[in-house]
Amino acid sequence: MDSRLLHDLTKLLGPRAVLHEPEDLLLYEYDGSVEVARPECVVFPRATADVVEIVRLANRHKVPLVGRGTGTGLSGGAIARHGGIIISFSRMKRIVEIDAENQRATVQPGVVNADLSVAVEHLGLHFAPDPSSQKACTIGGNVSENSGGPHTLAYGVTTNHVLSLEVVLPNGELMRLGSAALDPPGYDLTGLFVGSEGTFGLVTEITVKLTRVPEAVKTLLAVFDSVDDATETVAEITARGITPAACEMLDGWTIRAVEDYVHAGFPLDCAAILLIEVDGLREVAEAEAKDVADVCGLHHAREVRVARDARERDLLWKGRKNAFGAAGRFAPSYYTQDGVIPRTKLPATLRRIGEISKKYGLQIGNVFHAGDGNLHPIILFDERNEQQFRDTIRAGDEIIEFCIQMGGSITGEHGVGMEKDRLMTLLFSEADLALMRRVRDVFNPEGLLNPGKILPTSKGCGEIYVRPRPAAAVPSA
């Protein structure tokens, strides 16, 4: 990194807010995904003004900039693919304002998703997007990735909960997008920014909607001896016009993995479980819970259990939300896929995943948002085994290809990042991609913001791309 730039950054932020030693940078080459790339510098702004200055400096030196929250992402969104500066928002984590009457809050990007919900709990409110990593991931990260979660089935994804954004454009311009009032006129630039994976601008403040905690919540656990029965249950619940707040499925292998951690009483010998939540006014929730239980029964559920209290409900959800991490109990590494299919294609897709698992001899666990057809196959591998790692990526790609054949998509909520840019060509034509590129160029013409993400840089469709493994040793200083 240019020593002049380093000097200016240090002068601006102080030495404790600038990391540039190799041993520090090694700790920013990863996130929650399997991707790896090393930045040249990591900075920790404390205020929007710091961000503006950092962006101006980087722009002057034409150095790439990558925003980062807690680094829990699963597509390499917060990794500096082409080097440059990582802006860590871990010290911008203040809840600026809570406006209970108007059900909104303004936060800095480093506020942790679950911390906002905790802070407004006493007002009977919560922040609805609930990614599995919500106890650690930041709202800034949620905005960049347009994160979803189990409850997005009824409540929508992050973009449905963002009212306004303060952003810094790559030239250092500070902009306010959207408005705290609902439905502002003009182009929906806020909507454009949410999910742009840090390629349009750096978000420095977010005004979000807060959602009332429903009067009643019923969480059902339905246990099945066949995966097909479980998936058919999902199809019929929606066919009957019931929209559960959440509808999640875990297969037998995954259940055994998480039960070891949460002790929620998941049956260890079943083929699949559905975790279904209905909420709303007490009478409505109770009636829907009964309907859901009936449908489960019709499709041969071995058992349908309703959580008796908040503690039981939390325990069931803890099982679901920790499913990825629990994989660490069975293999040194895992690769989580994020395909989307129409929910009627669930049985066929799960069978195909089973075949792929057999073909490569890789254990694949399945946990997914069944209600919206968003699959999360977890492929286990040992990263010391180069061949196995290649096979893992191949297996993941084959799953995604099948999702596309089924009329689905390459990612539901984890983002494209550097993991799937090469797969974009499977889904979009050259013309589609060119249009996207033109939109990006309006905000980020020189490609300095999070380069190498979302849009493929070359025609690499379908070819096996082997990620660079952590390479060079740190020179001992």
Add this chain to the structure above:
Amino acid sequence: MPATPPLSGFAGADKPEYADYSRCVHCGLCLNHCPTYRLWGQEADSPRGRIRQMQLVDEGRLELGDGFVTHIDRCLDCRACETACPSGVEYGKLVEVARAQIEQHYTRPLSSRIARDFVYRRLLPYPRRIAVAARFLRIYQRSGLAALARGTGILNLLGLRDRERLLPKIESTFFFDDLGETFPAQGPRRARVAFFAGCVAQVTFSELNRATIRVLQANGCEVVVPAQQVCCGALPAHAGVRDVARNLARANLAAFPAGDFDAIITNAAGCGSTLKEYTHLFAADAQERNEAAKFTSKMRDVCEFLADLGLTAPLRKIPMRVTYQDSCHLVHGQKIREAPRKLIRAVPGVELIEMELADQCCGSAGVYNVTETEASLELLALKMESTRATKAEVIVTANPGCILQLRAGAAIHGTGQEVLHVVELLDRAINPAAGRGN
């Protein structure tokens, strides 16, 4: 590309093993639970980052040098990350052996070496030396020297004002005199237990120890205090001084014949956590590990034990608003969250108000408040904000170290809150005269 793989920076026994650290799948769910990550926001001071640093040293990609030592030293070893971790990474075990590697292969500055050598090798293992040191400290505290030091502002000048407040008050009688005694059960005997008295606690928490015995007696326990017991070895083990910890463990295994008791009880969550993990110290020797396993199977925290046994002693009403601070080594180290709360709620008139982030470390963390004073005081300030917000009159906790830290916090931040151990609260409810002595 290197022709030969680089050599591991770790060597010998007691090192982070691949099977243990590779359980970490770098999902990052631990980060927001880690007090030092919350303070500084740096990956290097997060559990995931520390585990990655261990891996990098093991792979020969990072030197076992100043940077590594700084970040591993700054860890509180509070193990909140273990509670958050879905993959079941045993972080506490990893950080202890990482420190064992530092102890073996890294040269600390001379002053630090002298201090560590004195505390871990020459003081803690020897009860008699602890008593002598305590007498000297008592003279300082009682003779007016302490008041003089405070009054003249010399402590402020040396930057030691808050540090001095963290010093435990040496009591008038030491618990060492009670070693070897047996205390009969009141009423029909429901259990026969051995009491683990601690090391420094014997000169600073002898009243707590006596309260613990009274509460056990009142609930039908015969309490034996084995004479030959020594320090549990937690502080040396946390610091990576494994040989000392191992020798102390051996002495305790001999002092507590597990077969003679229904349970072995401690009132110190920090000690209990290490005592329950004695098997970790003997990973290399199956016979010793088996001996340790017999011991650990009987080891109980006093809250855990009493909550399971059920309180039978009549409890008088104490109208009081209390909040409970989870001791890290009880809630994260031993996974005991409900037992102390159950006991507190059992006291008629007591209203338990939960504080925010009760299971975040108060900054005590063994000797952390001495070695990393600045961070410790920052964490303490956050903690006192939470306790103040509850408007509780009393902060209850489950470990002597936490009690000292919280008492200092109440003084520094002027919250006016009293700090008690769970058993001290019970003791007051059982014995109207209790808690008036000091």
